[in-house]
Amino acid sequence: MAHERNIGDTILSVDQISLSFGGVKALSNISFxxxxxxxxxxIGPNGAGKSxxxxxxxxxYHPQEGTITFKGNTRRQVRPSEAARQGIARTFQNIxxxxxxxxxxNIMTGRNTKMNKGIFWQALRFGPAEKEEMEHxxxxxxxIDFLEIEAIRKTAxxxxxxxxxxxxxxxxxxxxxxxxxxxxxxMAGMNLExxxxxxxxxxxxxxxxxTTIVLIEHDMGVVMDISxxxxxxxxxxxxxxxxxxxxxxxxxxxDAYLGVSHDDEEA
Amino acid sequence: xxxxxxxxxxxxxxxxMYALVALGFVLIFKASGIFNFAQGVFALFAGLALYxxxxxxxxxxxLFGFALPVWLGIIATMGVMIIVAWLVEFLVLRHLxxxxxxxxxxxxxxxxxxxxxxxxxxxxxDVKPLDIGLPQGASDYLLDNFNLYVEKLEVxxxxxxxxLVVVLAIFFxxxxxxxxxxxxxxxxxxxxxxxxxxxxxxxxVWSVSGFVALVAGVMWGSKSGIQFSLSLIALKALPVLILGxxxxxxxxxxxxxxxxxxxxxxxxxxxxxxxxxxxxxxxxVLALGFLLIRPQGLFGEKIIERV
Amino acid sequence: MFYREAGQFKTSYxxxxxxxxxxxxxxxxxxxxxxAFCVVPIFINDYWANxxxxxxxxxxxxxxxxxxxxxxxxxxxxxxxxxMAVGAYASYKLVTSFPEMNFVLAxxxxxxxxxxxxxxxxxxxxxxxxxxxxxxxxxxQFFLVWLFNKVGWFFNYSPTGMIVSPPREMFGxxxxxxxxxxxxxxxxxxxxxxxxxLAAKNLVRGRVGRSWMAIRDMDIAAELIGxxxxxxxxxxxxxxxxxxxxxxALYFNVWLGTAEPTEAFDINQSFFVLFIVIIGxxxxxLGSFLGAAFMVLIPILMKNIMVDGFGFAVGxxxxxxxxxxxxxxxxxxxxxxxxxxxxxxxxKEKLRKWPFPY
Numbered sequence: 001m002a003h004e005r006n007i008g009d010t011i012l013s014v015d016q017i018s019l020s021f022g023g024v025k026a027l028s029n030i031s032f033x034x035x036x037x038x039x040x041x042x043i044g045p046n047g048a049g050k051s052x053x054x055x056x057x058x059x060x061y062h063p064q065e066g067t068i069t070f071k072g073n074t075r076r077q078v079r080p081s082e083a084a085r086q087g088i089a090r091t092f093q094n095i096x097x098x099x100x101x102x103x104x105x106n107i108m109t110g111r112n113t114k115m116n117k118g119i120f121w122q123a124l125r126f127g128p129a130e131k132e133e134m135e136h137x138x139x140x141x142x143x144i145d146f147l148e149i150e151a152i153r154k155t156a157x158x159x160x161x162x163x164x165x166x167x168x169x170x171x172x173x174x175x176x177x178x179x180x181x182x183x184x185x186x187m188a189g190m191n192l193e194x195x196x197x198x199x200x201x202x203x204x205x206x207x208x209x210x211t212t213i214v215l216i217e218h219d220m221g222v223v224m225d226i227s228x229x230x231x232x233x234x235x236x237x238x239x240x241x242x243x244x245x246x247x248x249x250x251x252x253x254x255d256a257y258l259g260v261s262h263d264d265e266e267a
Numbered sequence: 268x269x270x271x272x273x274x275x276x277x278x279x280x281x282x283x284m285y286a287l288v289a290l291g292f293v294l295i296f297k298a299s300g301i302f303n304f305a306q307g308v309f310a311l312f313a314g315l316a317l318y319x320x321x322x323x324x325x326x327x328x329x330l331f332g333f334a335l336p337v338w339l340g341i342i343a344t345m346g347v348m349i350i351v352a353w354l355v356e357f358l359v360l361r362h363l364x365x366x367x368x369x370x371x372x373x374x375x376x377x378x379x380x381x382x383x384x385x386x387x388x389x390x391x392x393d394v395k396p397l398d399i400g401l402p403q404g405a406s407d408y409l410l411d412n413f414n415l416y417v418e419k420l421e422v423x424x425x426x427x428x429x430x431l432v433v434v435l436a437i438f439f440x441x442x443x444x445x446x447x448x449x450x451x452x453x454x455x456x457x458x459x460x461x462x463x464x465x466x467x468x469x470x471x472v473w474s475v476s477g478f479v480a481l482v483a484g485v486m487w488g489s490k491s492g493i494q495f496s497l498s499l500i501a502l503k504a505l506p507v508l509i510l511g512x513x514x515x516x517x518x519x520x521x522x523x524x525x526x527x528x529x530x531x532x533x534x535x536x537x538x539x540x541x542x543x544x545x546x547x548x549x550x551x552v553l554a555l556g557f558l559l560i561r562p563q564g565l566f567g568e569k570i571i572e573r574v
Numbered sequence: 575m576f577y578r579e580a581g582q583f584k585t586s587y588x589x590x591x592x593x594x595x596x597x598x599x600x601x602x603x604x605x606x607x608x609x610a611f612c613v614v615p616i617f618i619n620d621y622w623a624n625x626x627x628x629x630x631x632x633x634x635x636x637x638x639x640x641x642x643x644x645x646x647x648x649x650x651x652x653x654x655x656x657x658m659a660v661g662a663y664a665s666y667k668l669v670t671s672f673p674e675m676n677f678v679l680a681x682x683x684x685x686x687x688x689x690x691x692x693x694x695x696x697x698x699x700x701x702x703x704x705x706x707x708x709x710x711x712x713x714x715q716f717f718l719v720w721l722f723n724k725v726g727w728f729f730n731y732s733p734t735g736m737i738v739s740p741p742r743e744m745f746g747x748x749x750x751x752x753x754x755x756x757x758x759x760x761x762x763x764x765x766x767x768x769x770x771x772l773a774a775k776n777l778v779r780g781r782v783g784r785s786w787m788a789i790r791d792m793d794i795a796a797e798l799i800g801x802x803x804x805x806x807x808x809x810x811x812x813x814x815x816x817x818x819x820x821x822x823a824l825y826f827n828v829w830l831g832t833a834e835p836t837e838a839f840d841i842n843q844s845f846f847v848l849f850i851v852i853i854g855x856x857x858x859x860l861g862s863f864l865g866a867a868f869m870v871l872i873p874i875l876m877k878n879i880m881v882d883g884f885g886f887a888v889g890x891x892x893x894x895x896x897x898x899x900x901x902x903x904x905x906x907x908x909x910x911x912x913x914x915x916x917x918x919x920x921x922k923e924k925l926r927k928w929p930f931p932y
């Protein structure tokens with residue numbers, strides 16, 4: 001299912017990234033490029049290094065070799081908080097929400113990088129700090145509205161069911177108005193309905209806000225449906241890169257991951 | 268030169284005493300993931316109980332009209348410590364399964380307060396001299412031949428500590444129970460799911476720890492009498508564990524020795540320049556330095572975080 | 575049925591995020607404040623001031639500080655006693671070196687100095703966490719007590735090693751020293767505590783508080799969404815130490831009058847404030863007050879019941895108190911880790927329906 005979009009130039013380029021932990025090589029010479037406004041998928045068997053790749057883009061892992069260029073800035077390693085400030089947001093495989101806070105507060109933390117009234121104004125609250133808080137609350141409410149989670153605004157996130165937690169986590173990432181959104185297995189553990197909802201949200205984000213999306217996903221139906229381009233990793237090496245159709249018919253990919261090609265040509 | 272040697276030896280001996288107490292902490296931490304702040308109070312409690320069994324001015328004598336011989340007293344005290352371990356498991360640990368370490372730590376602070384108050388009420392707070400037949404006084408051999416002042420008691424303590432370390436190390440590495448203990452320390456829920464009975468394990472390990480506390484209580488008690496400063500030993504054990512690693516039995520010994528020597532040497536040689544009493548904080552600052560450079564201590568396990 | 579919110583709608587975000595969203599709450603708190611500021615000073619006497627109220631206020635303030643650091647930001651600290659000492663000694667040096675300085679200014683400056691010290695001892699928190707950080711704060715605790723014992727400059731080389739608070743006035747009323755009226759001392763502390771509590775509440779419900787709680791709940795995720803751990807943690811240490819420093823200054827000047835480091839600011843003090851925070855509720859402003867009230871009243875209750883009521887010896891009452899404290903800590907940790915504050919909330923929930931059971 002292709003849809004009309006104006007895909008721009010390369011916004012993120014990964015060049016010859018290699019990452020090792022002790023003796024284990026997690027990534028070997030990985031290179032690919034992601035274009036602005038597109039939906040880009042990273043797929044591969046478990047342990048292929050997909051999450052590690054996202055962690056490198058994020059700044060959580062520091063690769064030994066290679067560089068990452070984002071919006072023109074080239075670097076090998078970066079502090080995670082700096083990566084966030086540059087416009088990269090992310091969700092996690094195992095949900096990383098702040099369990100002691102409500103949904104609203106969790107999503108408000110996504111606005112943290114944009115709020116800057118200092119401690120003394122915060123302690124006073126009356127005046128500039130209050131105004132700032134209300135401005136950002138309005139933005140967050142738009143995100144809550146978009147994700148249809150108004151009813152659970154004040155609920156402590158630790159008590160929410162898994163599917164809703166994933167949505168709140170997406171909300172927190174969206175609140176930061178990122179240029180690049182990294183999604184680590186956003187559909188994991190969901191049933192068909194929840195997956196459809198999540199797909200819709202991801203596509204809407206890409207449509208409405210033009211956010212570039214890089215996602216890791218195992219559900220091949222989803223990947224083939226919504227991605228513009230795909231890269232396949234296996235044992236830390238790149239197997240193939242291209243459109244979903246190109247990748248699906250690549251023999252190496254079939255051998256390593258997809259298995260014998262099956263007949264699900266419905267798009 | 269001789270003075271330095273004496274200071275170092277004195278430090279080593281003090282270190283062995285620290286190590287004895289630190290061992291109890293390591294055991295419980297290895298098996299429950301808890302830092303048992305009450306360990307010092309355990310040692311105190313064990314010492315008080317032992318004194319009560321073998322002395323002529325305690326409850327036991329009042330109730331039964333005779334005092335136990337030392338060897339029987341030790342066994343009886345061990346029985347008391349097992350009961351304490353069982354009660355701790357039943358009343359406290361069972362209800363705190365899978366809580367964060369800091370909650371468990373704070374519950375042991377509560378436990379320490381409780382036992383200290385109980386000990387005070389049951390046994391009174393005056394200092395009790397503990398004489399169980401361990402040799403006292405300076406070693407004549409060393410004094411005559413090498414002009415070194417070393418207490419015989421401390422030599423005995425060093426030997427006892429060495430034996431304990433070997434026994435415990437074998438216990439953890441080679442036995443089935445030892446393996447179960449290590450599993451429990453790693454992950455309570457996972458251990459439960461493979462059929463390890465947390466309760467039994469905890470009672471066992473807290474009893475063993477109680478035994479170590481008893482040994483420590485006896486050593487300290489023979490040296491300076493059973494008194495309440497023993498309960499503050501927990502605070503001294505922390506730097507020892509930081510240095511040696513919270514999960515390492517040999518680490519507790521090495522850490523204890525380093526702290527013991529470091530304290531004494533610093534006090535003797537740097538103390539006069541700053542008015543003395545450096546011992547109060549030297550161990551901590553040393554531990555702090557370690558925390559910044561090598562948080563897992565010399566022999567501990569490295570903690571890895573994943574996202 | 576008296577405590578219901580039915581009919582109370584919020585029509586703006588500002589109203590939704592106010593401190594007190596239920597009218598009954600606003601009324602109740604207003605009443606408490608009026609009584610505290612206007613009624614109590616008239617009826618107060620020395621016993622109430624010294625034995626209960628001023629202690630309560632000072633410890634509530636210290637608990638607010640520790641709660642910010644440990645309850646909201648998740649950084650364990652066992653150095654509260656030491657930091658109170660910094661506040662006390664800083665105020666002593668300021669007041670004796672600059673006798674003309676406004677007393678309130680001296681207290682606030684003491685807080686500032688303590689904040690700076692707190693930031694220094696908080697630096698290790700960038701590399702070590704949780705329980706290990708507690709050890710670092712213990713280092714601070716023991717070192718600071720030793721420092722104030724040994725270095726003569728701090729106690730103006732007095733031969734006894736103790737510091738004495740000179741009489742100081744505010745708006746013409748003596749607030750320190752033996753001649754001061756208990757009402758004046760009480761009001762002085764109360765004003766500080768009320769303002770600081772409001773400031774604390776504002777901080778924790780805004781951007782800064784959220785970044786603290788994010789660090790507490792999952793610091794890795796916090797960093798990955800853009801919160802700078804250095805900034806957040808050191809801010810927590812700074813604000814917390816400021817509060818604790820002011821509490822220490824008030825403790826020494828207004829309550830104790832004279833102080834000596836080992837007795838007044840040792841590790842037991844650190845545990846005392848920690849217990850307040852645990853029993854009151856970690857991460858709760860109200861909890862700091864509830865916990866302080868609880869911990870201040872317990873010894874008095876124990877003494878009244880055991881010594882005056884049953885005729886036990888004073889020593890035995892003390893030991894029983896220690897046992898009770900230990901039991902309560904364990905009980906709270908098992909049953910209600912969120913402390914009295916949560917119990918209070920549960921009570922309010924029940925009040926919504928009372929007197930109808932369903």
